[in-house]
Amino acid sequence: MSHPLRHTVNCSLLFTELPLLERPAAARRAGFSAVEFWWPFVEAVPPDRQVEAFVTAIADAGVQLTGLNFFAGDMPGGDRGLVSWPKRSSEFRDNVEVTVGIGERLGAQGFNALYGNRDNAHTEAEQDELAVENLALAARAAARIGATVLVEPVSGADQYPLRTAADALAVIDRVQAAYDVPNLGLLADLYHLAVNGDDVDRVIAEHTDRVGHVQIADAPGRNEPGTGTLPLDQQLSALAAQGYDGWVGLEYKPSTSTDESFAWLPYERR
Template identity: 60%
Template sequence: MFDANLSMLFTELPLLERPAAARAAGFDAVEIWWPFADAVPETREVEAFEAAIGDAGVRLVGLNLHAGDMPAGDRGLTSWPGREAEFRTNVEVTVAIAARLGCRTLNALHGNFPTTAQTIDNYRFAADVAAEAGAQIVLEPLSGAPDYPIRTARQAFDVIDRIDRGNVKLLADLYHLATNGDDLDALADHVDRIGHVQIADAPGRGEPGTGELDLFGHLRKLRANGYTGFVGAEYRPVTNSFSWRDNA
């Protein structure tokens, strides 16, 4: 089951038109980075976003928490000293949106700071609030962000072990992990700890088939070992075709 990442795909369209474009392209589900400029958006912005999802007839299966100024290099508030209150308020707003839309996976990017006791407390807070809505928190290793400390699945698992909440799992982005030199074959041994999977080919971060990764081979191994969740298409399109899905 593939879902379309609306922050990477259909970017030629205004944000609120992308859910319908995804539906027209054959996707029944979508995911998105934090779609607002602020940690606490205005009610009208939230209502417009939720209406766009509902009117398009797609399911929201992944939503990022506010990550700061992403174009400027920010990669999450969870570990950011001094922004704890902002982070926790955003958690509550994000979980409320997710609850209304039936979204069960929330991506809390770690941030460009070392993991401290406060980071762990922030993750526990997010996990506990998410659990009330039947949702999970996922922690994502990233590439291309030199200050971001979580680059491999093992590093993510080490933090997840410290958080010690059953609804905190790994977001396995095969592009980021492969770019960082991680062992994608080993992921199949940890399916029970994976909350979500995303794909893009490497090098280049284009659609499957534009790089050198055996993405579908890795997905088959994950499925064979019990992964039943969605797989997010989070790539920079080289073409306007989604024919790669025919080979999955």
């Protein structure tokens, strides 16, 4: 790995052999200084004591929280976000304040707003209009702490409409045209983009300036780098050369134990 970018460990996919609140300290022991999470609670507005325990676990571990997903529904059950989902839009809006509040306390700079699956009870136009409103609302809240709202193309969810970088950028363009919020960025997950058949090299060449965060896993399999065929090192080097200086989220499923799955990354580069 020859690029100069820093790594952050996604503790929702890594260290799952440990209870959630023990994972930040495990990341620190493995040599990392930063972590990111999907929404770590069961509901959109968890009890205060759960929020306090989460904040404390990260602070006590001595790692930075780089990013957090907004509440996305029941991810194991197939939900992929509430942003465009009329029935659950109010849950998303209630969650924005909690998420940004955690981010403010821990210095998180990116909040991933999963768009949501298509819902047959509403037209696509209605869902897209709602998503624009909700993303603008989230972006205004994040702007108060100088943070960015991220929009992510996703693979493996047939009803999720954002599949390519162009899909996500079109949504961001629409929000920015309607509400004049500058702090929206593309979450470029190189695994999802590749699996969906996007031209990742072209995305990097043309849109690095719009990338708010990067995540990686190898394909096929979504395991650690080196287990598949993606040219991740080359692509990260290209992102850096194009001016990306943010974090690279390790968002993969370890093929062995989590600690063994870091063998591709020398300790001093973590």
